[in-house]
Amino acid sequence: MPEPSGRAREIWAWACYDLANSGYTTVVLTTIYSAYFVAVVAGALPGGVGTLLWTVAVAIANGCVLISAPVVGAVADHLACKKCFLLISTIACVLSTAALAVVGPGQVLPAMLLVTLSAIAFASGENLIAAFLPEIATRDRMGRVSGYGWGLGYVGGLLTLGACLGYIAWARGRGYDAPHYVPVTLLLTATVFALAAAPTFIWLRERARPRHLPGRAAYIRIGLQRVRDTLAHAARLPDLFRFLGCLVLFQSGVATVVVIAAIYAQQVMGFDSQQLIVLVMVVNLTAAIGAFGFGFAQDRFGSVPSLAVALLVWVAAIGVTWFARTPAEVWLAGNLMGLAMGATQAGGRALIGRFTPESRSAEFFGLWGLANRTAAIIGPLSYGAISGLSGGNHRLALLSTLCFFVAGLILLFSVNEARGEAAAGGR
Structure with a gap:
């Protein structure tokens, strides 16, 4: 049935925001600036230290x-101001x-x-746009709409990279x-972000209705209380919280790939900037x-079976990367990772959307963001620490990434999708 x-x-x-912010992820965190930071900004530091500092900033x-x-x-749910908060985070990330x-x-x-500030603003905006x-x-229809947003986002990353x-x-x-052309790519990325988000x-409408309380402190108190209430009722939403744990595990692997991929390709496989961008x-x-x-596929076959297949592809992709010795093998691994x-x-x-009570969407997507952010600390820091302690042994560090995907796959099979949806609808 058409919309x-x-x-x-x-x-x-809504999907345009994925198109807009994907350029930031692709250029700053994944491809151009991450490699530039390690090789140029921190290039005078001993081997492995630049990678460690990069992961520390992101963490x-x-x-x-x-x-x-x-x-x-x-607070955004209570004040019905997700869109306002989203605007603030967007301006902060662009600047x-x-x-x-x-x-x-x-x-x-x-x-x-600046990487830390921009990443805070980016991640906050990612949580807020997801809450819509x-x-x-x-x-x-959440699976296909979410997929539409992510798909358009990758197109946006492609267009931004193409311009760069x-x-x-x-x-x-x-x-x-x-040192001449990388700063220009950052300005291009900021400009595309601002224009594509317009x-x-x-x-995009803000459908929630505000519930006013006297004083700003009251809003913060309500926000904290709602979070405490969410956590206190974890037993009533066991599949949501089990999936959040699963998300922490496999997203630790995904987050590592996002912030380390360019560094690995450049430091281990000898790719230059142009080869890296084309890849x-x-x-x-x-x-x-x-x-x-x-x-x-998710709407047709269910989220858990579909995610399990995707995680198996991740395991295969990391395995190919570990054994890769030629550019062709890196291309194979990279495209498996993309899929x-x-x-x-x-x-x-x-899946988080399906497990979320509609009246508390921003709050529960805040927990989704919390899981993603926990993963974005654990995964890259694990990689950075192993790389730093081993004097820059990236292949050894890659094994920690493989472990996250395997553990996430094992925990995923404990999630009951139908029960999780029923709990969200009845709460």
């Missing part, structure tokens, strides 16, 4: 969001990303500070080096295919 025209436009506007950001997300989500353009080689602390999903899609690649090719053809703020552009295409295809990443990202968000 009404007004709702279809709203879904498109600090995710630690801040881990603490704040459930409260922000609960701090642009500010990274003025940080030069050797300026490690300013770079870490139960408002714009029925439970039986075009500029890098032009700059290198004229003899410019990375439809979200024009057409990630192709991987974004396969990730879009994975997200779109998985959305329909799996699109599937797990879309599937995890949609």
Whole structure:
């Protein structure tokens, strides 16, 4: 059954935010700036230290969001101001990303500070936009709508990377080096983010109604109380909390791949910037295919079986990466990761939506964000610590990533999807 025209436009506007913020993830966290930070900004430091500092900056950001997300989500529900909070986080991410353009080689602390600030803003916005999903899609369509958003997001990452690649090719053809062209790619990324997010703020509606209380402290108190209430009633939503634990495990692996992939390809496999960008552009295409295809598969076959298949693909992809010695093997692993990443990202968000009571969407998606942020601390830090302690042995560090996917797959089979949906509808 087709969506009404007004709702279809709203879904498109909602998905535009995935298109907008994916450029930040792709350029800053995954491809260009992560490798630039290790090789140039922190290039004078001993082997493995640059990778460790990069993972520390990302971990600090995710630690801040881990603490704040459930409260922000609960307050956003109570004040009916998800859209306002989303605007604030968007502006903060755009400005701090642009500010990274003025940080030069050797300026490690300013770079870490701005990466941390931008990552906090990005992750907060990711939580808030996800909280709109139960408002714009029925439970039986959440999988495909979530997949549509993730798929469009990968297209956005592809377009942003394409613009960056075009500029890098032009700059290198004229003899410019990375300290010249990387800052320009950051400005491009910030601009695309701001422009592509505009439809979200024009057409996406805030349907919740505010419940006013006297004084700002009362709102914070209500936010904290709602989070405590959510955690206290964990026994009534066992499948939601079991899946959140599963999410922490496999997202630890996903988060590691996101922030380490470019560093691994450059430091271990010897890829240069252009090779890396072309690889990630192709991987974004396969990730879009994975997200779109998985959305329909999830609605047709169920979330748990579909996610299990995606996690098996992740295990295979990490195994291929560990054994890879040639560029062709890296390309195979990268495209397997793309398919799996699109599937797990879309599937995890949609399943949380199905397990979420509609009246507490921002609060429960705050818990989803908490799980993601916990994973984004544990996974990359595990990798960074092993790499740092082993003097830069990336293949050894990769084994920790494989363990996260295997453990997540095992825990996933304890989640009862039908029971989880019934609990959410009855609460």
